Amino acid sequence: MKRLIIISIALFSLIQIGALGKKIFALEDALATGELHLFKAAPIDPYDPFRGRYVALSQENLRMKVEEGKVYGKGESIWVSVVKGEDGYSSFAGLTFKEDPAPKVRARVRYSSGDTLTIDPPFSRFYMNDKRAPQAERAYRKRQRREELGAYIAVRLKDGVGVIEDLYIDGKKIDEYLREEDERKHD
Amino acid sequence: MNSRVFARKLLAELPKLVSSGVLDEDSSLKLREYYEPKAADGANLTVLVFAALGALLIGGGLILLVAHNWDELGRHARAVLSILPLLFCQIMSLWVVLTGRRGGAWSEGTGIAWHLTTGAAIALISQTYHIGGTVPDFLFGWALLTIPVTYLISSVGAFSLWVLTWSAWQLSAFAGQMEFSWLFWPVSLIFLPYIMGVYRDNRYGGRAALVSLAVVALTGAGCFSSYLFLKGQMSVYLAPLAATSIYLMGVNCFKEAENPRQNPLLSLGALAVAILILVFSYEDIWRHVMSRYAYSFRDFKGAPGWWTPYGYANFALFLLSWTALLFGALKNKVYHALSFGLLPAAVFVSWLLNKSMASYFPGVIIINIYGLAAGVFLVTRASKAGSIWALNRAMAFIATLIALRFFDSDLSILLKGVSFIIIGAIFLAANFKMTRKGRVK
Numbered sequence: 001m002k003r004l005i006i007i008s009i010a011l012f013s014l015i016q017i018g019a020l021g022k023k024i025f026a027l028e029d030a031l032a033t034g035e036l037h038l039f040k041a042a043p044i045d046p047y048d049p050f051r052g053r054y055v056a057l058s059q060e061n062l063r064m065k066v067e068e069g070k071v072y073g074k075g076e077s078i079w080v081s082v083v084k085g086e087d088g089y090s091s092f093a094g095l096t097f098k099e100d101p102a103p104k105v106r107a108r109v110r111y112s113s114g115d116t117l118t119i120d121p122p123f124s125r126f127y128m129n130d131k132r133a134p135q136a137e138r139a140y141r142k143r144q145r146r147e148e149l150g151a152y153i154a155v156r157l158k159d160g161v162g163v164i165e166d167l168y169i170d171g172k173k174i175d176e177y178l179r180e181e182d183e184r185k186h187d
Numbered sequence: 188m189n190s191r192v193f194a195r196k197l198l199a200e201l202p203k204l205v206s207s208g209v210l211d212e213d214s215s216l217k218l219r220e221y222y223e224p225k226a227a228d229g230a231n232l233t234v235l236v237f238a239a240l241g242a243l244l245i246g247g248g249l250i251l252l253v254a255h256n257w258d259e260l261g262r263h264a265r266a267v268l269s270i271l272p273l274l275f276c277q278i279m280s281l282w283v284v285l286t287g288r289r290g291g292a293w294s295e296g297t298g299i300a301w302h303l304t305t306g307a308a309i310a311l312i313s314q315t316y317h318i319g320g321t322v323p324d325f326l327f328g329w330a331l332l333t334i335p336v337t338y339l340i341s342s343v344g345a346f347s348l349w350v351l352t353w354s355a356w357q358l359s360a361f362a363g364q365m366e367f368s369w370l371f372w373p374v375s376l377i378f379l380p381y382i383m384g385v386y387r388d389n390r391y392g393g394r395a396a397l398v399s400l401a402v403v404a405l406t407g408a409g410c411f412s413s414y415l416f417l418k419g420q421m422s423v424y425l426a427p428l429a430a431t432s433i434y435l436m437g438v439n440c441f442k443e444a445e446n447p448r449q450n451p452l453l454s455l456g457a458l459a460v461a462i463l464i465l466v467f468s469y470e471d472i473w474r475h476v477m478s479r480y481a482y483s484f485r486d487f488k489g490a491p492g493w494w495t496p497y498g499y500a501n502f503a504l505f506l507l508s509w510t511a512l513l514f515g516a517l518k519n520k521v522y523h524a525l526s527f528g529l530l531p532a533a534v535f536v537s538w539l540l541n542k543s544m545a546s547y548f549p550g551v552i553i554i555n556i557y558g559l560a561a562g563v564f565l566v567t568r569a570s571k572a573g574s575i576w577a578l579n580r581a582m583a584f585i586a587t588l589i590a591l592r593f594f595d596s597d598l599s600i601l602l603k604g605v606s607f608i609i610i611g612a613i614f615l616a617a618n619f620k621m622t623r624k625g626r627v628k
Contacts, residue, residue: 005284005339012335013277017270019332020308024266027316054314076366124319164317 030163034156035103037082037090039123041153041167054125055133055167055174057153061091062110063118072112080107080119082157089152092119098160105162123155126167128174135181136167136174194222242296242344246303262315269311276301280340290341298342302333302349326356327367334374337381343394346381350401354408369497371412372504375405390441391449399437399451406433413501422498423476423538427467427531428505430459435512438524447576460527461584464558465591467534473547476538523568526561533557558588570617578617586610 041057064080066072081096082103096104107119128136154165167174201219204210210218260268279297283289306329312318313325330352337346353375360368385398410429414422437444437453444450466472509531516524537550562585569577593606 002284005289006281008335009277009280009284009339012339013274013280016273016277016305016332020270020273020312024312024316027312027318028266031316054317122319123317126317127314 026161027163030156030158030161031165032156034158034161034163036165037084037103037155037157037162038088038152038168039091039155040089041123041151054127055136057121057124057126057164057167059092059121059123061093062121063116064092064094065115066095066112066117068115072109072117074109074111076109078107078109078119079104079160080122090155092122103157104160105157106160123153123162123164126153126164126174132178135178136169197222242299242303246300246307265311265315269308269315272304273301273308276304283340294340295342295344298336298340298345299348301336301340302345302352305329305333305336306352321359323356323359326352326359330356331374334377337378343385343397346378347397347401349378350404354404357408357412360412368412369500371409371497372500375409386440391444396448396451400455402436403433403452403455409501410505413498424531424534425502425505427460427463427534428502428509430456430463431528431530432456432505432508432512434460435509435516435524435528438521438528439512439515439519442519442521457527460530463530464554464561464584465587467537467554468551468558468588468591470547470551470595473537473541473550476550477541477547523564526564529557555588555592559585562588566617575618579614582614582617586614 039059041059072078079096079098079100081093081100082090082105083093084090090103092105092107096102105122107122110118110120112118127133150171151167151169153167156163156165169177172180198219201210201215205212205215276297280301283293283297288294309325309329309332313320330349333345333349333352336342337349353371357368357371382398382402385394389395406429410425414425433452434456437450437456441450441453444453447454513524513528516522516528533553534550537553540549540553541547562581565581566578566585569575569581589610590607
């Protein structure tokens with residue numbers, strides 16, 4: 001009995017570590033070899049009790065056409081194709097399927113009505129240090145009031161796995177942007 | 188007297204009884220063998236509680252450390268760090284089993300830590316790679332990845348945490364992760380052998396009490412999660428059916444419990460039934476229940492997964508449990524269980540009369556009379572049994588029911604004041620009478 005329990009613990013431990021390791025490997029692989037896409041984003045700063053402070057992101061073109069008569073339920077998981085625009089930013093083009101070789105991501109249906117549906121933004125969170133996340137939001141909001149300010153995320157996409165590489169504000173990585181903000185304050 | 192306290196006192200007396208010739212050595216040895224595990228149960232439980240508390244604090248602290256977001260460490264270091272505490276707990280579990288500590292305090296501490304470090308690992312990976320997803324997504328993955336922990340390490344703490352995670356997921360699932368919600372009961376049933384095993388070992392011990400609390404949590408989550416997905420008036424019966432099922436389970440399966448702590452199912456079930464009687468005794472509730480538009484699932488229509496069948500299956504499950512447990516109580520001649528156990532029937536009759544008379548008033552009267560009758564019956568029973576605690580609980584219930592009706596009514600403040608004084612005086616008189624009779628238990 002004891003031996004059986006030990007073997008079971010060892011096997012289950014392998015399954016647990018294997019499941020998490022597989023996830024990490026897929027994410028690392030997407031980051032290393034995935035295609036780069038830039039998505040326009042508007043950051044705000046909420047909190048997750050387990051995963052801490054993050055900058056919530058929203059992307060453009062979350063509404064898309066669906067075929068007549070097809071009903072999608074709230075929260076349903078779907079595949080969405082991604083296309084690069086002429087301005088350099090990528091956007092969501094429409095519904096697709098898992099086997100589609102073109103760039104795609106998984107998304108959830110927020111609501112569907114008639115021949116259109118709206119998805120929740122597939123890249124919704126950029127986790128940051130609990131001090132710097134509100135700082136990032138404040139800086140973004142403050143400058144956005146005065147001038148046209150672009151915020152976007154760099155995402156690596158591979159085989160349907162999408163990983164955010166970094167958040168950019170005003171063309172600068174968020175760390176660099178906040179550092180410069182600090183320096184401006186001290187001056 | 189508490190069986191543990193009694194066992195300790197008896198063990199302390201044994202040498203004296205043997206030396207004075209009241210008891211022979213053989214009988215003394217048999218008594219010692221029988222009562223020693225009972226006396227040790229409390230000590231074990233204290234160690235278990237502190238081990239569990241320690242593991243909870245460490246695990247909770249770990250989750251807070253994760254939440255701080257150590258972005259200065261770099262992505263790869265954080266990816267490795269996310270798995271290290273989990274790996275440590277897995278190795279600890281092997282050590283616990285290898286050194287024969289499985290089932291004790293080490294098991295509890297390790298099991299709890301294993302559950303929490305799995306959550307911390309998923310959280311840290313999500314944070315490191317900016318994985319989106321809602322809290323229900325996170326809880327779902329966490330619960331699925333920790334199912335075997337309870338069995339492997341035999342930890343009631345790990346089981347309780349798993350139930351909390353699973354119930355929290357189910358209650359929040361309608362906010363964005365519905366396609367797997369039907370899995371709630373099938374996955375929960377995996378733990379049925381564990382629950383039965385704990386009850387078989389000692390159904391009146393501390394572990395069994397924790398398991399009973401977990402059963403209540405699962406029933407509550409199953410009840411509330413299906414509330415929105417039942418058509419029309421069926422949802423009205425869900426809470427009464429779930430509450431009375433818990434209550435009757437306590438009545439049928441824990442007959443020899445010496446105090447409410449040894450029978451949380453009965454205590455919590457009775458509390459839930461009492462609250463429901465008070466809720467259904469209001470006019471406004473029946474006005475809402477009888478309203479045509481009170482219950483619709485328009486927001487969830489077309490939701491993925493089997494939400495509607497899930498709602499109906501839950502209803503059927505609670506209805507079957509209630510019927511079986513009620514018959515069980517009748518078969519065992521535990522007729523006093525009918526006082527609170529008949530609440531779903533009272534609600535059904537109320538609804539039926541309301542419907543046929545196109546009014547909500549009959550329901551209000553029926554539930555108030557039912558509540559008052561049940562309360563009076565429980566007071567009489569407690570008085571006969573000489574249990575001052577049971578008497579006070581039953582009287583507190585009647586007093587609340589009467590007080591609510593007084594607040595409802597347009598009676599003058601003077602009359603309300605006098606009535607409250609009379610109720611208080613009856614309370615005092617009953618307690619005084621009981622104490623004087625010397626029948627207090």
